[in-house]
Amino acid sequence: MRIVSVMAHVPYAGIPHAGGQYVLAHLRALRALGHEVTVIAPGWRGNADGARLLRSELDVEVLVCGPTTAGRWSRWVDTQQIRVFPVRPPLRHRRAILTSPEVRAAVARADLIEAHWTEMGWITRALRRSSPRVRRVVIAQDMIVQTYERIFAGTRRGSFSWLLGLWRNLSVRRDEGRLYRSMDTVVVFSEKDARYVRRLGVGAEDVVVLRPPFPGGVESRMPVGHGGSATVLFVGAFFRDVNQQAAEWLIEEIVPLVRAERRDVRFVLAGAGPTESMLAAAAADPLIEVTGEVASLEPFYDAATAVVVPLRMGAGLKFKTVEAMMRGIPVVSTAVGAEGLTGEGETAGLVVVDEAQGIASALLRVLADPVAAWDAARSTREWAQSAFSMQTYPARLQDALRGRAAER
Numbered sequence: 001m002r003i004v005s006v007m008a009h010v011p012y013a014g015i016p017h018a019g020g021q022y023v024l025a026h027l028r029a030l031r032a033l034g035h036e037v038t039v040i041a042p043g044w045r046g047n048a049d050g051a052r053l054l055r056s057e058l059d060v061e062v063l064v065c066g067p068t069t070a071g072r073w074s075r076w077v078d079t080q081q082i083r084v085f086p087v088r089p090p091l092r093h094r095r096a097i098l099t100s101p102e103v104r105a106a107v108a109r110a111d112l113i114e115a116h117w118t119e120m121g122w123i124t125r126a127l128r129r130s131s132p133r134v135r136r137v138v139i140a141q142d143m144i145v146q147t148y149e150r151i152f153a154g155t156r157r158g159s160f161s162w163l164l165g166l167w168r169n170l171s172v173r174r175d176e177g178r179l180y181r182s183m184d185t186v187v188v189f190s191e192k193d194a195r196y197v198r199r200l201g202v203g204a205e206d207v208v209v210l211r212p213p214f215p216g217g218v219e220s221r222m223p224v225g226h227g228g229s230a231t232v233l234f235v236g237a238f239f240r241d242v243n244q245q246a247a248e249w250l251i252e253e254i255v256p257l258v259r260a261e262r263r264d265v266r267f268v269l270a271g272a273g274p275t276e277s278m279l280a281a282a283a284a285d286p287l288i289e290v291t292g293e294v295a296s297l298e299p300f301y302d303a304a305t306a307v308v309v310p311l312r313m314g315a316g317l318k319f320k321t322v323e324a325m326m327r328g329i330p331v332v333s334t335a336v337g338a339e340g341l342t343g344e345g346e347t348a349g350l351v352v353v354d355e356a357q358g359i360a361s362a363l364l365r366v367l368a369d370p371v372a373a374w375d376a377a378r379s380t381r382e383w384a385q386s387a388f389s390m391q392t393y394p395a396r397l398q399d400a401l402r403g404r405a406a407e408r
Contacts (some may be wrong), residue, residue, distance in 0.1 A: 002036045003401075004106050006097075006124050007116040008089075010041045010050030010062060016272040016293055017237040018319035019141050022212050023116050024054075026139075029213070029394040031058055038106040040123075042093040043067065065100045067092035086168060087144055087175035088122050097123055107131050112401060118144055121179045137401055138179065139187045139210075142316035143196045148172045177201050185403040189317040190340025210400040212317070213393035214326050214384075223303050229264040229287070230367045233304035235297060235320045239273030242314040247274075249356070250310045251281045251288065257360035262367060270300045297323075306330045306366045306373070309337030310359060316340065322388055325350060328381035330373040332362040349377030 009015070011024035030037050039054065041047045043066025051062040067074070069092050078090035088094070097103055107113060107127050114137045115124040121138035128136060148168050155162040177200035180186045186202055187210050188194050194207045223231065234250060236243035247269055258265050265287065269278060272293035282290040291300070301307075307324035309331060317340035324331045325341075331350045335342075338352045351362045366373040 001111040001401075002038075002109055003030060004038050004040060004110040004113045004127075005030075005116065006040045006113065006120045006127070008041065008120055010039060010047045010054055010064065012050050012053035013057060014295070015050070017240070019117065022141065022319070025213050025390075025393070026116070026397065027054075027058060027060065029397050031060065033394050033398060037061070038063065038110070040065065040097060040103055040106070042089065043096060044093065061106070063100065063102050063106065065093075065096040065103065067096040083164070084167070084171065085175065086148065086172050087119060087179065089119050094123055094126070098126055103127070107134065110134050112137065114139060114401065117141055118176060118179065121183065122175070125179055125182050135184050136182070137185045137187060137403075138183045140180075140193065140197070140316075141189065142314070143176075143188075143193055144315070145169075145172050145176050145200070146196060146315035147313065173200070185400070187400050192340050193316060206403070208400045208403060210396055211388050212319070212322075213390040214319075214322055214388045215390050221302075223305060229266050230262070230305040230370070231266045231268060231303050232258070232363055233268045233270065233300055233307050233324075234310065235300070235307070235323070236269070236271045237273060238269070238271050238275060238278065242311055243271070244275050244278075245313060246310045247278050249312065250308065251278065253356040254308075254310060254360050254363075255288070257357060258363055261364050265363075265367065268300055268304070270294060270297055301327055301329065304329055305370055306332060306363055308359065308363060309333035311337040312354075321350070322384060325377070325380050325384040326388065328374065328377045330366045330370075330377045332359055332366065334359070346383035347380055349373070349380030 007023055009020050011020040015021060015024065027037060038061040040063045043064050047064045051064050054060065055062055074092060081090050108131050110131060112135045113124050113127055115121040116139050118138060118140045124136055124138065128134060155165045180197055180200055180202045186197050186207050188197060188207065189212055191209055194209050197207045198204060234247065238244055238247060255267055268289045270291045274290045274292055278290045282288045307329050309318060309321050311318065311334055314336055318337050321331060321333055321337050321341060333350060333352055334354050335352055338350055341347055341350060342352055353359055353362050
C-alpha cells in the first residue's frame with residue numbers, strides 16, 4: 001500500500017519520549033511489510049532535524065510543512081488556540097499542511113492516511129477532501145478526554161480554572177468524538193481505551209486494539225544493590241508536565257516515607273528534561289540521582305530493585321510501566337500508571353496503589369522480600385512478552401490498518 005503517515009513529531013533513533021519511540025517502531029514495521037510511506041509533520045521545533053535523521057535510516061519520504069508566519073505573537077496565538085481547542089493543532093500549522101502541493105499530491109496517490117496522536121487526526125480528517133475515497137485511520141496513543149476529565153476534577157468549583165476546565169471538557173468531548181466518528185478505524189492500545197472511544201459514539205466494529213511492540217530483551221536479574229543499598233527507579237521524559245508532577249510528588253512525599261523505614265534506599269530519576277527542583281533535591285541528597293538525558297536506560301533498569309510509576313495525570317497506556325514488566329522487574333504504580341494493564345493479563349508483579357503512604361508501603365514490601373517480588377514479576381514478564389511481542393507486531397499492525405482485530 002501507499003501510506004501517508006501524519007504525525008506531530010518526526011521520530012528518530014534515540015528520540016527521548018515513548019510516543020516517538022513507538023512511531024519509529026511503527027514506521028519500521030510498515031517498511032518491513034513493503035509499504036511505501038510518506039511522512040507528513042508540522043514545522044515546529046525538532047521536526048526538521050528529526051526528518052534528516054529518519055531519512056538516513058528508513059527509505060521514506062518526509063514532508064515537514066512550516067507556516068509562513070512566525071514570531072512571538074504567532075506562538076502566543078498558537079498557545080491560546082490549544083488552550084481553547086485542545087484536540088485541534090494550531091490553525092497556521094494546519095493550513096501549512098493542508099495547502100502544501102506536495103502533501104496534496106501524496107494524498108492523491110495514497111491508499112491509506114494514518115494519523116499518530118489524536119490531534120493529528122484533525123488534519124487527517126481534512127485531508128480526505130483531496131482524495132475522498134482514501135481510507136483513514138487514527139492511532140490514539142492517549143484519550144485526551146480522559147486527561148481533561150482528570151484535570152477538571154481537581155479544580156475548585158466556580159474558579160476561573162474551573163470555568164476553563166468546563167469549556168475544555170465540552171470542547172474535547174465534542175471534537176474528539178467528531179474526529180473518531182469520521183475515521184474508518186480508530187486504533188487504541190488497550191481495551192480500556194477502546195471502551196472510552198465507544199463512549200464517544202464510535203461503533204464497536206470501528207475500534208481496534210493494537211498492543212504496541214516492545215523488544216523482548218534479556219530478563220533482568222535481581223540486583224545486589226548499589227553499594228549495598230536497594231534502588232528504586234522512575235523513568236520519564238521530565239519535560240512533560242505529568243512526569244514533572246509525578247517526580248516532585250515522589251521526592252517530596254513518597255521518598256521521606258520510605259526513608260523513615262529504610263534510610264539506605266536510593267532513588268534514581270532517569271530521563272531528559274529534569275526540573276530545577278529535581279536537580280536541587282539530588283544535590284542535597286546523595287541517595288537521589290537525577291540523570292538527565294542518557295544514551296541508554298539499560299544500566300538503570302539493570303540496577304533497579306523496583307520501578308515506581310507515581311503518575312497522577314495523563315491517559316493511555318504508559319510505556320514506562322510495560323518496559324519494566326517486560327524485564328521482569330517488580331513495579332509499584334498508581335492506577336494512572338497502570339492503565340490498560342490491570343485486568344487485561346497476568347499482572348502479579350504490578351502493585352497498584354494511589355496514596356503516597358500506600359506507594360511507600362508497597363515499595364517497602366518489595367525491598368523487604370525482593371525474592372518473592374521478583375518471582376511474581378517473572379510471571380508478569382511472560383504475559384507482557386506475549387502481549388507486546390515485537391515479532392508479531394507487523395502482522396498485527398497489518399490487520400489493524402485494515403480494520404480487523406488481530407487474534408495473533
